[in-house]
Amino acid sequence: MSTENWRDSIWSDITSQSRQSSSPNWDVIVIGGGIVGAGVFREAVRAGLKTLLVDAHDFSSGTSSRSSKMVHGGFRYLKNAQIKLTIDSVRERKRLLKEGIGLINPLPFTLVSYYGDHIPSWVFGLGLVAYDALALRWNHTHFSCPELQELCPQINKKSLLGGYQYYDAQTDDARLVYRVIQEAQSAGGIALNYARVEGLLRNQAGKVAGIQLRDLPTGKTAEIHARVVINASGAWADQLRSHVNRSPRLRLLRGSHLIFPHDKLPIQDVISFLHPQDHRPVFAFSWEGATLVGTTDVDHTEPMDTNPSISPDETDYLMTAVDHIFGCLDLKLSDVRSSMAGIRSVLDTGKEDPSREARDEILWDEDGLITITGGKLTMFRQMACQSLKLAQKYMPEKTKCNDDARALDPVSEADLINIPYINDLDPLIKLRLLGRYSSKTFDLLSQARPDELTRIPNTLTLWSELRWAAHAEQIVHLDDLLLRRTRLGNLLPNGGLDDICHIRAICQSELGWDDQRWQTEETAYSCLWHQSYSTPGLLINSIGTLIPEFTQGEVYEAR
Secondary structure (H helix, E strand, O other): OHHHHHHHHHHHHHOOOOOOOOOOOEEEEOOOOOOHHHHHHHHHHHHHOOEEEEOOOOOOHHHHEOOOOOOOOHHHHHHHHOOOHHHHHHHHHHHHHHOOOOOOEEEEEEEEEEEOOOOOOOHHHHHHHHHHHHOOOOOOOOEOOOHHHHHHHOOOOOOEEEEEEEEEEEEEEHHHHHHHHHHHHHHHHHEEOEEEEEEEEOOOOOEEEEEEEEEEOOOOEEEEEEEEEEEEEHHHHHHHHHHHHHOEEEEEEEEEEEEEOOOOOOOOOOOEEEEOOOOEEEEEEOOOEEEEOOOOOOOOOOOOOOOOOOOOHHHHHHHHHHHHHHHOOOOOHHHEEEEEEEEEEEEEEOOHHHOOOOOOOOEEEEEEEEEEEOHHHHHHHHHHHHHHHHHHHOOOOOOOOOOOOOOOOOOOOHOOOOOOOOOOOHHHHHHHHHHHHHHHHHHHHHHHHHHOEOOOOOOOOEEEHHHHHHHHHOOOOOHHHHHHHHOOHHHHHHHHHHHHHHHHHHHHHHHHOOHHHHHHHHHHHHHHHHHHHOOOOOOOOOOEEEOOOHHHHHHHHHH
């Protein structure tokens, strides 16, 4: 599928009704294609509203592809007596586990305690009793030292007290975002990535009534009118609020992770413990065939861009945590496969410790610009409903958001019966595909070549997923394909550049890129990965030579 063809078609759909009239042709415009914006988009479309979603970069390219991948019930919020938030989170986690099978999976979560920990072990036990009571389900277990060592032989045995195990859930956050967007598109919504809002339109009453939009790949511009504009741009929300003359109110925090090959750090579930330096909870867990360690929580004071990077201090902090709990493995920085840093926004109350800032969702109506930010991944559907309830006053008729409706559309394995060679697939692979691709799973498997239904080494991803993403999932740049539609840039050595010839053979024709375009994209991706997804230190390209440290602007200008 040619990039130009699908973009031209979507752009035409967006602008065709706006050329002749300044009256609202859209009910809702959502700005921001992360999990919150995707949730608002889906709920608005399901409510029968004509809805447009735009993002200045790729869908989920901000925080929503760089989170800790947890769909959790809010155990940590109990220490602040946030009982209602915990109840709501437990309910939404239960819903997502039921509706997102294959994409959202239960995950055993083991809290490890040592002599000298800032928080005594019994406090965790008491908290888990309350947590299970709110979930109406007894679902935690205490482990003695020998039991914990049997569960995780690599764990540091010195001063070990024992631990508790309970259950939360994990996901591939970027795939969750795209599934939510895809379901809204299938129901009639329109979404466009790399479409930047350059200004806001006002009506005669001075209220926000639309956007000035630029399509970045083509340079086309248009004024798009709507009854309501919802700002779901996350860490970039204050930038958009400046267009309605509001001063910044958000604090930007960076959370970073290190990703190890599973054979270097063989964790099956989650091991969580208190960092020896500041007693913050950190964790290591199995994700997509690798092991993810995180997270940090520091103020992000650098200029905002879409691809922040882990700092040397954060790297040292996480490596200290790894050495503290898994010292017997003698892991070194050279063992790290990749890194990942994301920026989240919280309400700035001036607390000295950034970890003490509340993570509650933030909802404002400022001159008709509705801003929704903060919160957490688990609560995306509820945050979407709250946004639409606030927007009702701008609608000609009351539009209800059904609080009890599904968060994800149902899918059935029965739909796959007539696909060639489907019976040769492992049942877990089929379930995983259904979770990620929902109703599009049939099309993905129908297009696949027989030799593409095997896993890419060091990952859970099939080669056929690359073909499908290139063919049908609004890929504009190579990093869209390798860092979000698939996670090969996080999981493969050298960000997947060692396998780039195989990737190119599958994807180039589907993308409609000529050789020069592919080479431009490959060069830009290599610079981007080494700058923002490798580990701090010497930057080496795929053939082993030193490369310069590009700025973000230079990376994109290379394309």
